[in-house]
Amino acid sequence: AQSVTQLDSQVPVFEEAPVELRCNYSSSVSVYLFWYVQYPNQGLQLLLKYLSGSTLVKGINGFEAEFNKSQTSFHLRKPSVHISDTAEYFCAVRSGGYNKLIFGAGTRLAVHP
Amino acid sequence: EAGVAQSPRYKIIEKRQSVAFWCNPISGHATLYWYQQILGQGPKLLIQFQNNGVVDDSQLPKDRFSAERLKGVDSTLKIQPAKLEDSAVYLCASSQGGQGGFNYGYTFGSGTRLTVV
Numbered sequence: 247a248q249s250v251t252q253l254d255s256q257v258p259v260f261e262e263a264p265v266e267l268r269c270n271y272s273s274s275v276s277v278y279l280f281w282y283v284q285y286p287n288q289g290l291q292l293l294l295k296y297l298s299g300s301t302l303v304k305g306i307n308g309f310e311a312e313f314n315k316s317q318t319s320f321h322l323r324k325p326s327v328h329i330s331d332t333a334e335y336f337c338a339v340r341s342g343g344y345n346k347l348i349f350g351a352g353t354r355l356a357v358h359p
Numbered sequence: 360e361a362g363v364a365q366s367p368r369y370k371i372i373e374k375r376q377s378v379a380f381w382c383n384p385i386s387g388h389a390t391l392y393w394y395q396q397i398l399g400q401g402p403k404l405l406i407q408f409q410n411n412g413v414v415d416d417s418q419l420p421k422d423r424f425s426a427e428r429l430k431g432v433d434s435t436l437k438i439q440p441a442k443l444e445d446s447a448v449y450l451c452a453s454s455q456g457g458q459g460g461f462n463y464g465y466t467f468g469s470g471t472r473l474t475v476v
Contacts, residue, residue, distance in 0.1 A: 250401075282467075289363070289450055289467035290402070336401050345390060345454060346415060347465065349401030 248273045248341045252350035260358050261329055267322040267353045269337035278340035279320040280347065281311055285333045293335075296320065307331070332357045361385065363468035365451050371474045377439035380471045383432070384453030391428055392465065393436050394450040402450055408434065441475045448472050 253268040271279065278297050282290040294305025301313040311322045320337060337350040364383040372378050384391050389410050394402035405424065407415040411431040419426070423442070428434040438445055452465035 252401075287469070287472075289469045290452075290465075291467070292465070338401075345465075346392075346404055346407060347402075349403070351399070351401050 248339050248348050250337050250339050250348055250350035252337055252353050254353050256354045258356045258358060259327055262326050264325050265327050265355065267335050269320045269350060271318055271320060271339045273339060279313060280338040281322050282336045282338060283333050290336065327357050329357050329359065331355060363451055363453055363466050365468035365471055367471055369472050371476060372441055374443055374475050375440040378441055378473065380436045380449050382434045382451030382468060385466055388453035388455055390454045391434050392452040393426055394452065396448040396450055443475050446473055446475045
């Protein structure tokens, strides 16, 4: 069965510093990976997705992620964070033929001034 | 385009009462999902519809939860009777993809926050 592990439950960082949110997956079939962001009291918004092709994926708000098949990872990065990036971030893997998503437990990014 | 609409935004009920949530997906989206997000956890799929048919309800507690999408458009999720552990945010999402389809991103609604006391 497919699963997703987000290695950090919380990541504190200062404004304008770089950040990396870690995600590892397990899958025995072709992998489709996603990062979503959830702001307080809102639904989830798609940041970026990996379907195939280039392993470096660029998303919205300056985020990017790198698919590493040998390490079964899909870490999210941003070179310089803003206060407004404070939110919960979820990594997810597509499972099965009906587009079901399996989510990790989430990483809370807290950006401090 | 209009997003995924959900109502109500918040609901507080006593245990053993019943509650219903409503979702209207993006127009033309064939697939509709209900996810349960317990505080501190990632969303967990409860049920998935393809048009008005159920394609996955393996994690739906069928003794107390039910859902329908009668005309293949909007959907209702019901809990009867509610338990304390049902306190969570219930997220509805929709996508264009069908079986084996190549649409991989969902659009989520803002969710309904349920508190059972």
